[in-house]
Amino acid sequence: MAISNTTLAGPPPGGPSERWRFLGGTRGVDTIAWLVTLVAALSVLFVTVWLVVELWRHSTLPRQAFGFRFLLDSVWDPVFGHFGALPFVYGTLVTSAVAMLIAVPLGVGAAIFLAELAPRGFSDALTFLVELLAAVPSVVLGLVGIFVVVPWVRTSFGPVLKDLFGFTPLFQGPIYGVGFLTSGLVLAIMVLPFIVSISREVLLSVPVDLREGALALGATKWEATWKVVVPTAGTGILGSIFLGLARALGETMAVSMVIGGTPQIAASLFAPGYSIASVIADQFSEATGDLFRQSLIELGLVLFGITLLLHAVARALVHFTTRKARGAA
Amino acid sequence: MNRLTWRKTVNTVMSGVTALCALVAVAPLLFVLGLLVVKGASSLNWAFFTKLPVPVGETGGGIANAIAGSGQLLLLAALFGVPLGVLGGIYLSEFGGWGVPFFVRYAADLLVTVPSIVIGIFAYAVVVLPVGHFSALAGGFALGVMLLPIVVTNTEQFLRTVPVWLREGSLALGAGHWKTIVSVVIPGALQGILTGILLALARVAGETAPLIFTAFNNAYWNRGLNQPISSLPYMIWIYGLSAYDDWHRQAWAAALVLLGFVLLVNVVSRLVLARGMAARRAA
Numbered sequence: 119m120a121i122s123n124t125t126l127a128g129p130p131p132g133g134p135s136e137r138w139r140f141l142g143g144t145r146g147v148d149t150i151a152w153l154v155t156l157v158a159a160l161s162v163l164f165v166t167v168w169l170v171v172e173l174w175r176h177s178t179l180p181r182q183a184f185g186f187r188f189l190l191d192s193v194w195d196p197v198f199g200h201f202g203a204l205p206f207v208y209g210t211l212v213t214s215a216v217a218m219l220i221a222v223p224l225g226v227g228a229a230i231f232l233a234e235l236a237p238r239g240f241s242d243a244l245t246f247l248v249e250l251l252a253a254v255p256s257v258v259l260g261l262v263g264i265f266v267v268v269p270w271v272r273t274s275f276g277p278v279l280k281d282l283f284g285f286t287p288l289f290q291g292p293i294y295g296v297g298f299l300t301s302g303l304v305l306a307i308m309v310l311p312f313i314v315s316i317s318r319e320v321l322l323s324v325p326v327d328l329r330e331g332a333l334a335l336g337a338t339k340w341e342a343t344w345k346v347v348v349p350t351a352g353t354g355i356l357g358s359i360f361l362g363l364a365r366a367l368g369e370t371m372a373v374s375m376v377i378g379g380t381p382q383i384a385a386s387l388f389a390p391g392y393s394i395a396s397v398i399a400d401q402f403s404e405a406t407g408d409l410f411r412q413s414l415i416e417l418g419l420v421l422f423g424i425t426l427l428l429h430a431v432a433r434a435l436v437h438f439t440t441r442k443a444r445g446a447a
Numbered sequence: 448m449n450r451l452t453w454r455k456t457v458n459t460v461m462s463g464v465t466a467l468c469a470l471v472a473v474a475p476l477l478f479v480l481g482l483l484v485v486k487g488a489s490s491l492n493w494a495f496f497t498k499l500p501v502p503v504g505e506t507g508g509g510i511a512n513a514i515a516g517s518g519q520l521l522l523l524a525a526l527f528g529v530p531l532g533v534l535g536g537i538y539l540s541e542f543g544g545w546g547v548p549f550f551v552r553y554a555a556d557l558l559v560t561v562p563s564i565v566i567g568i569f570a571y572a573v574v575v576l577p578v579g580h581f582s583a584l585a586g587g588f589a590l591g592v593m594l595l596p597i598v599v600t601n602t603e604q605f606l607r608t609v610p611v612w613l614r615e616g617s618l619a620l621g622a623g624h625w626k627t628i629v630s631v632v633i634p635g636a637l638q639g640i641l642t643g644i645l646l647a648l649a650r651v652a653g654e655t656a657p658l659i660f661t662a663f664n665n666a667y668w669n670r671g672l673n674q675p676i677s678s679l680p681y682m683i684w685i686y687g688l689s690a691y692d693d694w695h696r697q698a699w700a701a702a703l704v705l706l707g708f709v710l711l712v713n714v715v716s717r718l719v720l721a722r723g724m725a726a727r728r729a730a
Contacts, residue, residue, distance in 0.1 A: 147625050147626075148624040148625045155534045155535065155537045155542060157534075158532075158533075158534030158537075159535035159539055159547065159548070160551065161531050161535065162535055162558065162596055169566070172573060173565070173568065223468075224471055225468075228465065228469040228471070231466050231469040235462050235466070244469055247473045247477075248469075248473055248476075250476055250710060250713055251473075251475055251476040253649065253653075253709050253710065254653075254709070255652075255654070255705055255709060256655065257653065257655045257684050257687075257702075258702045258705060258706050259479065261683060261687045261698060261699070262479055264688070265486075265695070311472070314469075338457070339458055339462070341458070361560070364560050365560075370562060395564045395656070399659055403659060418568040421562055422562075422565050425565075426557065433556065
């Protein structure tokens, strides 16, 4: 009745405190607090939506000019106003793949050791150090990449790979030092802490009963870990890998410093290339003309789309496992 | 070799292999830290922190403007991200039901994952394009957008560590909802919230990508919020990619300063948090 009164006859009579009655009888200050904090919370949602709208709005030109061919066209020629994203998509995928090939076995192995096999105090200390690695700014790792990893790949690591696997197209051609392989190596260092940290948490959330059951049946520590705990945590570990992948795909500075800056699709990992994020970083400030700049913004939109997809999958996986583990406990 | 010996051998070998993985995972941090100290520490002196950069060829010069610029950008980011973030976190923890909070949490989580370069494009489109030039304001906005979701998530998590019975006690004594939040819940989580903000600031302090086409760069002291401004990460990027040995030397030193700051904040705040947690568990 109070509600119909307000809507029909405007604000109810009485002082300001009376007027808040229709909001469920809470006191004025509580309602104001509720409203203010709600607006603040909604600002996160608002910023996210706003970001998508702006990216969409500022990439109309290339979308109209190229449509979906934008993603499949391998020519990027600012001088003639021809923009295709394929070399960058390719570079992003290849560098991320190299990074994940290195970081996943290492990271999951480390997480297993830290969660299951290491003594607790030692494990906490090591995990602390690994998580600190995630705090190292990307540009600092890029600097190390330029002056340490690039020369190392050019003079030591690259030639060794060439000798061993030179018969495959992956390891042929001149070794410049900069390129897909070097970017993948630097990226591996960047995603490693995410995989270790989240996988460890997922493993720790597996109920103790399962381990004890396996051990009581006579399994060794490793058998209990590998055949019982890891499969139980499998989905969550997969989630941590997806989160690491999302990280690798969007990483900008370190990659832009060691990838070589060449928009090309090359089979060899030694070849220089470009990733989506690094081409935006390199060319945006110098982009002349609206089509050029908007093409770069559309690349940003593509990157956002990929992140959105990976993030949703990863979250669902991690959520599913930790929930299941907790439910079983 | 009988079956049991084999199983025991596998157990030992795999323990060793995974331990090796863990050591390899820790090695990059120690390597980077050691390298920066070796390459950068000798260049750190008073002038480096207090002087402006000098043109190539002249010796000396410092990165004072970059440090000041980074400070200003962080302040701007905090002005945007901290109040909104803390209030939003309060909503999620204290007022939220299941509808709005779900979407807000999801958006916050997504926003943290969005590549920082994309946030840079967003700030460019929102602040730089309408004004027509790069500015400190645009850079601060970009960093603020990155800060916001981190602060929201951290604040919510720390507020949730405050036990429910404290809230119930306050409500039973007749205090209202907001009064309870301000005088019971927030004081109980204050240390955590503040350290969370500090950690978030340390995280965005190292970001370069969102600044490239928002704050841009400036070789002199900053001349107002509406002007381009230099920052530590940007300076490291430019100096590192340059062709001059002297700039490389300064890039290493600046990287050491930046990494030192970030690691210091991380270590101190994590220790504070760990102690707070231990105290709470003991209580």
